Amino acid sequence: MLRVSTYLIVTELGDARSALISHGVTGALDKVPLEVGQMLLKHRGQPAPTSLFDTQTLSVLRSRGYVTNQSASGEREMLQLIAQRMRTRGLANKVPSIAFVPTYQCNLRCFYCFQPHKAHAGHGKFAAVLTDEQIADAFSVIDKFAYPGALAREVDMLTGAATPRTVSANPHYDHIGLFGGEPLSRATVAAVRTISVEAAKRGVSLWAISNGTELEAHSDLIGLGPGQIHEIQITLDGTAETHNGRRQGPRLLSTFDGIIDNIRGCLELGVQISVRMNTDAEILPEVERLGRFFAEQKWSDLPHFSFSCAVVTSPGKQPNPGWPELVQHTTAARSAGIAVHSYEHFARDFLIHCLTPGSDGLVHRKTANCAAEEGQLMFDCLGEVHGCWEDVGFSDKRIGTYDSQGLHLDAPRVAEWFGRHPGALDACSDCPYALIHTSGCAAQAREAAGTILQNDCAGFQAYFPPSLAHAYQQFEDQMMNASPKETVDA
Structure with a gap:
């Protein structure tokens, strides 16, 4: 069964016609019609509404990981494995x-x-x-x-x-x-x-x-x-x-x-x-x-x-x-x-x-x-x-x-302290923003929950999408206004 990825992120852009869809684990990033983004967000973590997408669109969504045949637990294990490997590499370096x-x-x-x-x-x-x-x-x-x-x-x-x-x-x-x-x-x-x-x-x-x-x-x-x-x-x-x-x-x-x-x-x-x-x-x-x-x-x-x-x-x-x-x-x-x-x-x-x-x-x-x-x-x-x-x-x-x-x-x-990372915290393992926000401040989490082995969201899910929309719009404006040479150099 195809399902919309747990780690899908949807950001509505300011033109009221488009949205950015991104994958919080793989980093896939695409600009799509607004209705596509809204439909995917509505079904995030749930069975994909395959009948609402044409064959080509569905194929692209699958290839980019926004729609997947992985189970929720399978995706979670993927995030946890990546997070643990990244933490081990980080500690070693x-x-x-x-x-x-x-x-x-x-x-x-x-x-x-x-x-x-x-x-x-x-x-x-x-x-x-x-x-x-x-x-x-x-x-x-x-x-x-x-x-x-x-x-x-x-x-x-x-x-x-x-x-x-x-x-x-x-x-x-x-x-x-x-x-x-x-x-x-x-x-x-x-x-x-x-x-x-x-x-x-x-x-x-x-x-x-x-x-x-x-x-x-x-x-x-x-x-x-x-x-x-x-x-x-x-x-x-x-x-x-x-x-x-x-x-x-x-x-x-x-x-x-x-x-x-x-x-x-x-x-x-x-x-x-x-x-x-x-x-x-x-x-x-x-x-x-x-x-x-x-x-x-x-x-x-x-x-x-x-x-x-x-x-x-x-x-x-x-x-x-x-x-x-x-x-x-x-x-x-x-x-x-x-x-x-x-x-x-x-x-x-x-x-x-x-x-x-x-x-x-x-x-x-x-x-x-x-x-x-x-x-x-x-x-x-x-x-x-x-x-x-x-x-x-x-x-x-x-x-x-x-x-x-x-x-x-x-x-x-x-x-x-070294064991604290998004893959080790239950509250983070199913979050689209886990590897972006990296669980937030441990000290603030400890003050609120009594342990550093807890997340501190600090409203991240509320301000990240509009911040991403603003950053992308700046990038797009720069690309549109740049000369061909500047575009290549960028």
């Missing part, structure tokens, strides 16, 4: 991502921050700042584990002999992160300088996630080249009045102008600046205002500047607005000429991968939602190691510790 947390102290008290304010105030153990000895211990671990598959082998997630390499002789990564708290404050100058020296020895550069208020304290380390901070993500929550009302500290009630001056100085040095705006329902209009401000500064056209938005919420509350509302807003802003993006990158990447599959024929490149699921080591000032950004500062969520004796991993916890 992954060099651990590396970051340092020089301190948990921060000069701001943003109401939505997931870390406890006592950490930012430096109370108790959180008064610590990374020492030279801790940095040396951490780099000894980095040198041991900085080769493909190192962490997965350490927790017996891969078989076969490993070939350890020395980073100083043959580095397998090109940057080290700085996170906090606030990693680029006056209090962390000595620690960051030591990290810079060690990174330079290994020929790698640094990047940071910073609030941007005290960058001048690290001015001699910001630039291009080994050991230098070459990329910084900085948060601005709208234009001056709105931002200053949201991102304040005990002695900092107005931070916007100083941050802008620091961004300007970094851009003049050629440093990559990624501005992130944390949004909720109250400040959605600020997306366009801030984007226009960047355009007035002549930053929007710079290749080393970008502006993105993310949904945030106070701890224990649901995101407001949700991802669909934010994507809709940023899409509209881009249509009005604002250089901004948010979660629509899933659709853009999927479209690009469908049109340019890998050498192995697979459209999807990974099954990990983030580095925590394939290997990340974040060394903090308390001697703890974390794998997830949102777990930093919470000792009960650490994946291990480090000291002069090396790395001491909580192997079962690391294995749980």
Whole structure:
């Protein structure tokens, strides 16, 4: 019996005549009459309405996998097998991502921050700042584990002999992160300088996630080249009045102008600046205002500047607005000429991968939602190691510790992170978007369901189709307006 594939995705295009149909596993992508797409979507996962299609159309639909003689369980096994193979390959090829947390102290008290304010105030153990000895211990671990598959082998997630390499002789990564708290404050100058020296020895550069208020304290380390901070993500929550009302500290009630001056100085040095705006329902209009401000500064056209938005919420509350509302807003802003993006990158990447599959024929490149699921080591000032950004500062969520004796991993916890992928989660195995959204954020899933072995959809099924329609329309417009040579080059 023929049935419409469980993994069919249908996207209505803006001309009211056409639709994109795509296959969430194989990456097949076709433009069809709207009524064909609607009919297929109506019967997704059900017996195919074969009598409604002519022989040629039905043949094409079968050849592209939208209509299949596989059972639902057979298709599910296919997805699970592909997901598992991709995860194994990802673990085998992954060099651990590396970051340092020089301190948990921060000069701001943003109401939505997931870390406890006592950490930012430096109370108790959180008064610590990374020492030279801790940095040396951490780099000894980095040198041991900085080769493909190192962490997965350490927790017996891969078989076969490993070939350890020395980073100083043959580095397998090109940057080290700085996170906090606030990693680029006056209090962390000595620690960051030591990290810079060690990174330079290994020929790698640094990047940071910073609030941007005290960058001048690290001015001699910001630039291009080994050991230098070459990329910084900085948060601005709208234009001056709105931002200053949201991102304040005990002695900092107005931070916007100083941050802008620091961004300007970094851009003049050629440093990559990624501005992130944390949004909720109250400040959605600020997306366009801030984007226009960047355009007035002549930053929007710079290749080393970008502006993105993310949904945030106070701890224990649901995101407001949700991802669909934010994507809709940023899409509209881009249509009005604002250089901004948010979660629509899933659709853009999927479209690009469908049109340019890998050498192995697979459209999807990974099954990990983030580095925590394939290997990340974040060394903090308390001697703890974390794998997830949102777990930093919470000792009960650490994946291990480090000291002069090396790395001491909580192997079962690391294995749980590595075992999380779309094929391993029942809620994802029957979802058309499983290999596109890769199960969503594990930390958010844990907050909602008590375990990382659950999905976090975050409204993905609502905003992905219109995002894909917008991305495809842009692609089609570019192809239609390009010269024959440009079309070939594209």
